[in-house]
Amino acid sequence: MSLPSLPLFHRLAGQPVVVLGHGEAAEAKRRLVLRAGGKVIEDLAEGIDIGARLAFIAHEDEGACQADAIRARGAGLLVNVVDKPALCDFTTPSIIDRDPVIVAVGTGGASAGLAKALRLRLERMLPQGLGALAEALYAARGAMRTRWPTGPERRRALDAALEDGGALDPLREGRDVAGWLAGAADGASGRFVIALRSDDPDDLTLREARLLGQADAVVAGPRVAAAVLARVRADAMRLAPGDAEPHGGIVVVIEAAA
Template sequence: MDSFPAYFPLAGRKVVIAGVGDAADAKARLFDGSPATVVRLEGHEAYLPGSYTGATLAFIASQDEVFVQAAAGAARAARVLVNVVDRPDLCDFNTPAVIDRGEVVAAVGTGGAAPVLATMLRNDIEAQVPEGMGRVAALLARFQGEVRKALPTLHERRAFLRDAVLGEAAQAAREGDMEKAGQLFREALARGAGRKGMVRFVAGKGPADLLTLRAVRALGAADVLVIDADADPEVIKMARRDAERMDPATATADHLIQLAAEGRQIVRLITQAVDPAQIHALTQAGVAIEVLLAAPSA
């Protein structure tokens, strides 16, 4: 990737916007409803490093080249990261197209090269993210400590949270009933992580766009990945980056059975036919299995 996306906490932070006009106003609107303190600067005040002291970010919007250069220099003298509207060459960071759902924020960036494309992609993604997802994130944040205490094992905690975001508590949060959501979440936590382990065999030869949606979701939910050496790198990229990686030579049937007994979600990325002996051993041990082959090409 050409740019690394990062999120800056805004609570208690100062954001400076130097300049006037539509572009400056548009940057200010990005922070509507945020906990940041937004400071607007005009004229000579924008040329003083002291005007930017303590700021986390500075946005500069002007058609006046003298103003832009002086304001950017002053902000950098105050050791503040700078974004100059429509001038990628003068930017320390680029402003992405933002999907704002409160605690849930998604962004699409093109490195400043194609903001229209970023906006179009944002609109596509925004339609897939319900308005209430920010409340679901707030619910999970509220119970974060309790979840860690009740489920100290990482894979159990992940399994519980994956189920929770699709469960009744999350639905209540999306609908705005946070009291009910809290009650349902606490009841679910008392029941603990009930997800059974599973081994999914996923076609890893590629190309990635032939994977079924079910296979893509399996990769995203995997706790353990067993990857054949010649698997398509683009397919591997679809898996969770923090999933445990296991060499195929050590992924014996007994080992997979043990992991499944612990509740692990295992994805075996295969480039050859599934081993019938391994399937038989897993089935005999009562391990749930799913074979997810690529969709046929057109």
């Protein structure tokens, strides 16, 4: 299953960003740019001259939106036209801020209201201390490299620590990164088989869903439902039955539902 768009986090600190238009929609985009540390430029020609890479367009007149979108895109800028997904190169998500952790919920411009509702629901679930956990893990990178020299080893150990009920479960308070490092075990590895009961990913057990999210490689035939494959870690190796499987790591074989 393909992604409708590629979510990215764009660093704006000190960078010029064009924001065109008047009214609350344009003001909301100006506030967003300023919150991210960007410099608001309200003239397209000036923005082009000084190397702006992004443009938000929020005119009330649709013709003006289309004209400025064409000009900006022709100059190499990525364009967001408020409430007009068909004219957008990118859309802005609803944001949960647990600095430095940022959770962004987007619908590709289909429904800002739905994105907001999901963001509010998730915000109640995520502890305020989530940012502190991220900072502690950043500070421990050297120690983790010493403990687990390769990237896959580190990822598997972190997966085990950060899973539901793990030593560093991000949805609970009181996590101790130093204590975890002192007694941490290596993460799971091996070959696992998931025999699907249906094509509905909601029928996966918690263990099965966790394995798909952690897999280094997944073996699946053409009868495995795309909705189930969408639960696989995005950068996992995708193999067909009979392909050579990698040695080490987590290999998950998915058997289609009868």
